[in-house]
Amino acid sequence: MKKTLALIIAVAALTSVSGQAQDSKATLDAAAKALGATNLRTLEYSGSGYDYVFGQAYHGTTPWPRFNVPAYTMTIDFAANAARDDKRRVQLENPALGGGFQPIFGEMRQIWVASGQYAWDVAGGNAVAPRFRDDRRAVAAGRLEQITLTPQGFIKAAIANNATVRTENVRGKTTTLVAFTVPGARYEGTLGEGNVVERIEGWFGSPVMGDTTIEAIFTDYRDVNGIKFPGHIVQRQGGYPLLDVSVTDVKVNPAITIDVPENIRNAKPEPLIGTPERLAEGVWWVPTYAKSVAVEFRDHIAIIEAPEHEPQSVAVMEAIRKAIPNKPIRYVINTHSHFDHIGGLRAYAAEGATIVTHRDNVPYYQQLWAGSWTLSPDRLAKSGRAPVFEGVLGSRTMTDGSRSMILYHYPGNMHNPGMLMVYLPKEKILIEADSFSTPAAPLTAPPNGLANMRHWYDFVQSLKLDVDVLVPIHGAITTMDAPKNIVERFSPNGTR
Numbered sequence: 001m002k003k004t005l006a007l008i009i010a011v012a013a014l015t016s017v018s019g020q021a022q023d024s025k026a027t028l029d030a031a032a033k034a035l036g037a038t039n040l041r042t043l044e045y046s047g048s049g050y051d052y053v054f055g056q057a058y059h060g061t062t063p064w065p066r067f068n069v070p071a072y073t074m075t076i077d078f079a080a081n082a083a084r085d086d087k088r089r090v091q092l093e094n095p096a097l098g099g100g101f102q103p104i105f106g107e108m109r110q111i112w113v114a115s116g117q118y119a120w121d122v123a124g125g126n127a128v129a130p131r132f133r134d135d136r137r138a139v140a141a142g143r144l145e146q147i148t149l150t151p152q153g154f155i156k157a158a159i160a161n162n163a164t165v166r167t168e169n170v171r172g173k174t175t176t177l178v179a180f181t182v183p184g185a186r187y188e189g190t191l192g193e194g195n196v197v198e199r200i201e202g203w204f205g206s207p208v209m210g211d212t213t214i215e216a217i218f219t220d221y222r223d224v225n226g227i228k229f230p231g232h233i234v235q236r237q238g239g240y241p242l243l244d245v246s247v248t249d250v251k252v253n254p255a256i257t258i259d260v261p262e263n264i265r266n267a268k269p270e271p272l273i274g275t276p277e278r279l280a281e282g283v284w285w286v287p288t289y290a291k292s293v294a295v296e297f298r299d300h301i302a303i304i305e306a307p308e309h310e311p312q313s314v315a316v317m318e319a320i321r322k323a324i325p326n327k328p329i330r331y332v333i334n335t336h337s338h339f340d341h342i343g344g345l346r347a348y349a350a351e352g353a354t355i356v357t358h359r360d361n362v363p364y365y366q367q368l369w370a371g372s373w374t375l376s377p378d379r380l381a382k383s384g385r386a387p388v389f390e391g392v393l394g395s396r397t398m399t400d401g402s403r404s405m406i407l408y409h410y411p412g413n414m415h416n417p418g419m420l421m422v423y424l425p426k427e428k429i430l431i432e433a434d435s436f437s438t439p440a441a442p443l444t445a446p447p448n449g450l451a452n453m454r455h456w457y458d459f460v461q462s463l464k465l466d467v468d469v470l471v472p473i474h475g476a477i478t479t480m481d482a483p484k485n486i487v488e489r490f491s492p493n494g495t496r
């Protein structure tokens with residue numbers, strides 16, 4: 001009897017599921033029809049507004065820094081799974097608080113492209129591979145999420161991924177919710193009046209924030225050449241705005257091609273890091289886009305900076321353990337709270353290293369890491385270990401009796417209020433991030449961020465530090481002459 005009842009319930013459940021699936025399909029087809037998504041092969045929309053640089057906030061309680069975007073164009077080839085995002089970015093905030101190369105002189109043009117497994121940037125008319133070439137599939141996948149964050153792209157993806165559709169009463173209004181998952185992400189969208197997509201929420205794994213959302217909000221829908229498209233698009237990530245664009249032009253099925261350039265197609269994946277190089281006795285640096293430095297003490301190793309993400313930290317740890325065998329990595333020193341400088345910290349915490357950072361960053365990192373880490377669980381999430389922090393205020397000397405390393409806070413920098421730099425007095429080595437990044441070629445115009453470079457440079461002068469070797473986290477290892485020449489040429493009287 002029990003068995004029969006279970007069977008009846010199972011059959012009833014199956015019937016209702018298949019009935020629901022039919023309803024889901026009917027709703028998605030109606031939305032596709034309403035939006036004009038069904039026969040939409042290519043799309044280009046442009047406008048102007050603001051964009052915000054994710055992960056580059058001034059500090060832990062401020063939004064991502066905002067910029068004027070006088071021109072923005074997004075081009076999508078749905079069938080080819082390709083997109084091109086072209087932005088012109090102009091300084092807006094004054095004072096220029098936070099990262100994103102502020103203060104920007106003139107205009108920054110930023111073009112990113114992705115097609116299938118390939119991603120590249122366009123700079124000065126040339127296609128340039130993203131920094132992490134062996135990670136380019138992930139870069140491409142991240143960029144192509146933007147297609148799913150458009151109304152038509154969302155509905156196409158919902159149909160392709162057998163989305164479930166349900167209705168819910170939200171604030172007294174019957175609302176249709178469309179949900180589906182793809183590898184590494186899940187999406188939920190809201191259909192509004194006339195079956196148009198009002199809002200999309202995408203969940204992704206972030207190396208800094210764990211499971212995090214991107215929201216896209218669409219308003220002011222208009223009929224344009226047979227499709228419906230919003231006149232206003234807002235995106236938010238990590239609780240703060242990311243993009244705010246008023247759409248002024250929409251091209252439906254334009255004749256566009258996004259071809260993968262030969263140099264990108266043929267680019268050989270590069271290893272994440274190069275071979276560690278010795279700077280002085282017991283001091284090593286690891287070549288990569290954003291470097292780490294290792295300092296050997298009597299019974300342990302301290303690492304300065306854990307940039308980007310876990311894979312880079314894992315590679316750095318492995319390389320440093322070969323260069324400095326049989327000593328544990330006990331400390332990792334963090335220069336500031338921008339995400340490209342903290343994405344690799346958790347990998348060290350998973351190994352039991354103490355994270356040393358400005359005191360004000362400690363509650364920020366604890367809050368960033370307090371969420372769930374289910375979409376791409378990292379080593380720390382899997383270890384169940386509680387990260388250990390040590391906050392620095394002013395300066396802090398770390399010594400084993402023979403070697404000393406001094407951490408200096410340089411307050412008042414517009415890039416970030418908790419900037420730390422690291423000085424090795426005996427070796428006369430200074431390590432800093434983002435205040436000075438060695439330019440790839442001689443400068444012909446003032447560099448972006450000049451005011452912050454000048455502020456840091458003056459601080460180093462005021463400490464009367466004797467520096468033989470300057471190690472910027474970004475750019476070639478150099479001497480203090482490099483920033484000196486730039487500030488004397490472009491900011492001779494301390495003008496910023």
Ligand SMILES: [Zn+2]
Nearest residue numbers: 099336338434
């Ligand atoms: Zn920064």
